[in-house]
Amino acid sequence: MSLTRADIENIARLARLQLTEAEIPVYVDSLSRIFAFVGELDRAPTAGISPMAHPLPGLAQRLRADAVSETDHRDRYQQNAPKVEAGLYVVPKVIE
Amino acid sequence: MSAPAATVAALAKGLAAGDFSSVELTRSYLDRIQAAQPGLNAFITVTAEAALAEAAAADAARAAGKAGALTGVPLAHKDIFCTEGVLTTCGSKMLSNFVSPYDATVVSGLRRSGTVMLGKLNMDEFAMGSSNETSYFGPVRNPWNPAMVPGGSSGGSAAAVAARIVPAATATDTGGSIRQPAALCGVTGIKPTYGRVSRYGMIAFASSLDQAGLITVSAEDAALLLGPMSGFDPKDSTSVESPVPDYTRTLGDSLEGMTIGIVKEFFDKGLDAECESRIRDAMRVYEKLGAKFREVSCPNLPLSVPTYYVVAPAECSSNLARFDGVRFGYRCESPKNLTDLYMRSRGEGFGAEVKRRIMTGTYVLSAGYYDAYYLKAQRVRQLISADFARAFGEVDLLLGPTSPTPAFAIGAKCDDPITMYLNDIYTIGANLAGLPGMSLPCGFVGGLPVGLQLIGPHFSEARMLNAAHRYQLETDWHLQVPAAFA
Numbered sequence: 001m002s003l004t005r006a007d008i009e010n011i012a013r014l015a016r017l018q019l020t021e022a023e024i025p026v027y028v029d030s031l032s033r034i035f036a037f038v039g040e041l042d043r044a045p046t047a048g049i050s051p052m053a054h055p056l057p058g059l060a061q062r063l064r065a066d067a068v069s070e071t072d073h074r075d076r077y078q079q080n081a082p083k084v085e086a087g088l089y090v091v092p093k094v095i096e
Numbered sequence: 097m098s099a100p101a102a103t104v105a106a107l108a109k110g111l112a113a114g115d116f117s118s119v120e121l122t123r124s125y126l127d128r129i130q131a132a133q134p135g136l137n138a139f140i141t142v143t144a145e146a147a148l149a150e151a152a153a154a155d156a157a158r159a160a161g162k163a164g165a166l167t168g169v170p171l172a173h174k175d176i177f178c179t180e181g182v183l184t185t186c187g188s189k190m191l192s193n194f195v196s197p198y199d200a201t202v203v204s205g206l207r208r209s210g211t212v213m214l215g216k217l218n219m220d221e222f223a224m225g226s227s228n229e230t231s232y233f234g235p236v237r238n239p240w241n242p243a244m245v246p247g248g249s250s251g252g253s254a255a256a257v258a259a260r261i262v263p264a265a266t267a268t269d270t271g272g273s274i275r276q277p278a279a280l281c282g283v284t285g286i287k288p289t290y291g292r293v294s295r296y297g298m299i300a301f302a303s304s305l306d307q308a309g310l311i312t313v314s315a316e317d318a319a320l321l322l323g324p325m326s327g328f329d330p331k332d333s334t335s336v337e338s339p340v341p342d343y344t345r346t347l348g349d350s351l352e353g354m355t356i357g358i359v360k361e362f363f364d365k366g367l368d369a370e371c372e373s374r375i376r377d378a379m380r381v382y383e384k385l386g387a388k389f390r391e392v393s394c395p396n397l398p399l400s401v402p403t404y405y406v407v408a409p410a411e412c413s414s415n416l417a418r419f420d421g422v423r424f425g426y427r428c429e430s431p432k433n434l435t436d437l438y439m440r441s442r443g444e445g446f447g448a449e450v451k452r453r454i455m456t457g458t459y460v461l462s463a464g465y466y467d468a469y470y471l472k473a474q475r476v477r478q479l480i481s482a483d484f485a486r487a488f489g490e491v492d493l494l495l496g497p498t499s500p501t502p503a504f505a506i507g508a509k510c511d512d513p514i515t516m517y518l519n520d521i522y523t524i525g526a527n528l529a530g531l532p533g534m535s536l537p538c539g540f541v542g543g544l545p546v547g548l549q550l551i552g553p554h555f556s557e558a559r560m561l562n563a564a565h566r567y568q569l570e571t572d573w574h575l576q577v578p579a580a581f582a
Contacts, residue, residue, distance in 0.1 A: 008455070015413060015458040016420075016435070017451055018443030026448075027455060030513050034456055037514050038402040038469065044476045051474030052481065054334075055290040055304055055530030056554060062333050076197045082427035089422050092433050 001035040003028055104169055104263050104317035111158070111168045118158075118168025122151035122212050125170050128261040129214060132581065135242060138256040140175045140233050141183045142215040150212040157210065166320065167210030172262045174253050175216040176223055177203050177308075178297040186299045187221040187231040187249075190425045190445035200297025201332070202266055202308050202325045209324035214262055218252030221447045222416065223273055223301045225249050226519040227509065230449040235506055238281060239578040240544055244503035247277030247519075253311040254281035258545075259581040264312040264321055268298060270305045271404050272498075272523025275535035278311050279498035279547020282537045284564065284574055285311045286318045289554045290530030291336035293322075294329035302411035303334070305404075305527040314574050315536070315564035319343035322557065338555060346558050347565040352386035354563065357491030361397045362522055368501045374539035374546040375497050381570050382495070382563075390491055394483035399476050400524045401517055406460050406473035407528070412450075413457030419445065452513065481529040488553040493563055497522050498535040498547030526551050536564050537573035545573070 008027045012019045019027065054060060074087060083090040110116055126144050133139055147170065154168035178184050178196035180203075185191045199207065207213070220230040228236040228251025236251040238244040239259040246255040250267035254277035257265050267274040269287035278285025286309045293308040300306060308325065312318045322343050329335040358379075363372065379389060421427040421441025428444055431437035446454070460469035487494060499519060509516045526533040531551055538548035548567075552560040568574050 011455045011459050011462075013439075014462060015454050016417075016438040016442055017446070017454060018436075018439035019451075020443075023448070023451075027452065030452060031455060031459070033512075033514055034405060034452075035459075037517075038406050038473075040402045041399060041406070041469075041472050041476055044396065044399055044472075044479065046472065046475035046479065049475045049478050051471045052478040053474075055481075055528075056336065057481070057485070059291075059336070064330070064333075073197065077423075080194055080197070080424035082421060082425075091422055092431050092437055094434050 001032060001039055003032045003035065102260070102263055103313045104320055105314070107169050107263055108165055108320070112163070118151040118154040118212060119148060121168065122147050122170050122214070125214055125262060132259050132261045135237060136239060136255050136259060137234050137236050138218055138252040138259070138261065139172070140185055140187070140216050140218050140252070143182055143213060147212050147214050154210050154212060164210050166324065168212060169263060170212040170214050171206065171264045171266070172214045172217050172256060173203060173266045174219050174250055174268060176219060176268050176299045177266060178299070179203050179213065179216065182216065184216065185233070186223070187219040187233060188446065188450070189232045190419050192232060192426065194424055198297060201294035201329045202298065205325045206266070206321070217256055217265055220249035220251065221450050222299065223249040223268055223270055224412070224449050224453050226272070226276055226516055228252065229506065229510060230447055232447060237506070238503050239581055240282065241503070243505055244544065245280065245506050247280035247499070247503065249273040250277050250311060254278050254283055254285070257281070257283045257311050257313060258578060260577055261581070264310060264317055266308060266325070267311045268306060268308050269527065270301050271408060271527050272520035274309045274311060275498050275523045275533055275547065275549060276520060278535040280503040280545065282545025282573070282576060283311055283313060284315055284318055284537070285309065285535045286322065286557070286561070287526065287533045288322065288326065288557055289532045291334050292532070292555065292557065293326050294332040294335050296329055296331040300415040302408040303415060304411060305408060315534070315561050315568055316344070316347060319347055319561045319565070341558050343558050343561050346562050349562045350386060351382065351563060351566050354387045354493070355491045356382060356387050356389050357392040357487050357494045358389055359397065359487070359494055359496050360391055360393045361395070362496035366500050366521065367497055368541070370541040371497055371501060371546050374541065375548055378538040378548045378567065379495065381567055385566050385570065392487040392490060392494070394480070394487060394525070396476065396479040396483050397525050400480055400528055401521055403473045403476045403480065403528060404524045405456065405517060406469050407477060409453040409457030410461050410470050411457070413454045413461060416450070416454055421445070477528045480525055484525065484529045484531060493556070493560060494551040496549050498549040502541050502544035502546055522549060530554060532557050532560055534560055534564055536567060537576070538571070539573055
C-alpha cells in the first residue's frame with residue numbers, strides 16, 4: 001500500500017504533529033512500508049472471530065464507584081506546567 | 097564485597113550477616129556507575145545523594161531489628177516509572193523537564209521492601225524501540241561490545257545489570273522490551289502476566305500490552321524482587337485480584353515430568369543457525385533435569401508482528417494525546433495560537449520513531465480504516481491467544497529463542513522500521529496474549545550473549561522461575577561478566 005504526501009499531511013494534522021519539510025518524505029516512505037507489512041493480516045481467517053477486548057480471558061475492565069478519593073494537589077501538579085497564572089494553566093488566546 | 101559477582105540474593109545475605117552496610121554497598125555501586133557512565137550511557141539520572149540517605153535509613157532499620165529480606169539492597173528503575181521528586185523523562189525531550197509528583201506503585205512497593213534507588217535508567221523514547229537508539233538522551237552501549245546495541249526498549253536496565261553497575265533493575269515489556277535486551281546483554285529478564293504488576297505511575301505506551309517486570313542477574317533474584325512489586329492495585333483498572341505467591345519457595349522444585357513445548361513456528365526461518373544451536377544445547381540441559389519435549393504449533397503466531405504494529409500504535413496514539421504542551425512537559429517557543437501550540441510542542445517534543453507510531457495509530461483508528469486495520473488486528477490477536485491456549489492444554493511451558501540474532505551494530509537497522517520491528521518476532525506473541533515470559537542467558541555467539549525464552553500460561557510465574565532457576569543451577573551463562581566490567 002502506498003501513501004501520498006497529502007495522506008501524511010492529513011494524518012499529521014489529525015495527530016496534531018507539526019512535521020518539517022524534510023520529515024514528510026521519510027514518513028511517506030516508512031508508513032507506506034508499514035501498511036504494506038500489516039496488510040499481511042488480510043489473509044488471516046477471522047470470519048466469525050470476535051475482536052479481543054481484554055488480554056486475560058473472561059475478564060472485563062473493572063469499574064469503581066464515582067467517589068472522591070484524592071485531595072487537592074493542584075499547586076504541586078502545576079509545578080510541572082509550562083505556564084501558570086493564579087492557579088490556571090495559560091495558553092494562547094482561543095477566542096479572538 | 098566484589099560487585100561483579102554479586103547477585104541480589106548474595107548481597108541480601110551479606111547485609112543480613114553484617115559483612116557490609118547498605119551505605120558501603122550503595123557507595124560501591126555509585127562508584128561503578130560513575131566509572132561506567134561515559135562509556136555505557138545506561139543512566140539518565142543518578143540519584144546519589146538520595147540513595148545514600150536511603151541506604152543510611154536501611155542500615156538504621158537493620159540496627160533497630162526492623163530489616164526485611166531486601167532491606168538495603170540497591171537497584172535502579174527504568175525511567176518510565178514515576179519517582180516522586182525525581183526527573184522522570186521516559187527517554188523523551190517531551191518529558192525532559194518532568195519531575196514526577198508521585199511514585200509509581202512498582203516504585204513504592206520496592207521502596208517499602210527497603211530497597212535503595214540508585215537512579216533512573218536510559219530507554220528508548222516512550223519505550224518505542226528495540227535498540228535503545230531512539231532515546232533523546234543518546235544510545236546505550238552493549239557492555240559486551242560497545243559498538244553493539246543493548247536491545248530495547250529497556251536497554252539501560254539490561255546494560256546496567258550486565259555491567260554489574262546495578263544489582264537489579266526494573267523494566268517494562270510491551271512487545272519484548274524486557275526479554276530482548278536481557279537476551280542481547282546476557283542477563284535474566286521476566287515479563288509477568290498482564291495484570292500481575294500494577295501499571296499505575298508507569299508512563300503508558302500501549303495499555304493492553306504494557307507490563308512491568310525485572311532485569312536481574314539470576315532467576316532467584318527475580319523471584320526475590322517480583323513479590324514486593326506485584327499484587328492488586330485499585331489504581332490500575334486492569335490489575336488482577338489474585339494472591340501473590342512467595343516466588344522463592346518453589347524455585348528448587350524438581351522438573352521431573354514437566355512437559356516443555358517447542359513452538360514449530362519459532363524455528364521455521366529467520367533464526368540465526370548459531371543461536372538455534374545454543375537453544376538446542378539448553379534443551380539438552382532441560383532433558384537432563386527430567387523435562388520432556390513436545391513439538392506444538394501456533395499457526396497464527398507468524399502474524400504477531402503485523403498484529404502488534406496495528407494494536408500498539410493505535411493505543412500509543414491515544415495515550416500520547418495527553419502530551420499537549422499545556423499541563424506538563426515540553427512547550428514550543430511563542431505559539432501563535434492553541435493549534436500551533438499543540439502541533440509544534442508535539443512535533444518538536446517527540447522523536448522520529450514516536451511520531452511514526454503516533455501517525456500509524458492515528459491512521460488505523462481514523463474513519464474508514466478502523467474496521468480494516470484495528471478490528472481485524474484484534475481478531476487476529478484472538479486467534480494468536482487461542483493458539484497459545486491450545487498449546488498450554490498439552491504442555492506446561494514453551495521454550496524457544498528470545499531474539500533471532502545476537503546484538504546488532506548501533507546504526508545498522510535505523511533506516512528500516514520493518515527490519516527493526518522484526519527483532520521482536522519471538523517476544524510479541526506473549527504480550528498479545530497477556531502471557532508471562534522470561535529470557536535467560538544460554539551461551540554466546542561471536543562473543544555476544546544469546547537468550548533462551550520461556551513462555552508460560554497466565555499466572556505461571558512461580559513455575560517459570562522454578563524452571564529458570566533449575567537451569568541456572570546447571571549452567572553459569574548468567575554469571576558471565578563482560579571483561580571490561582569484571
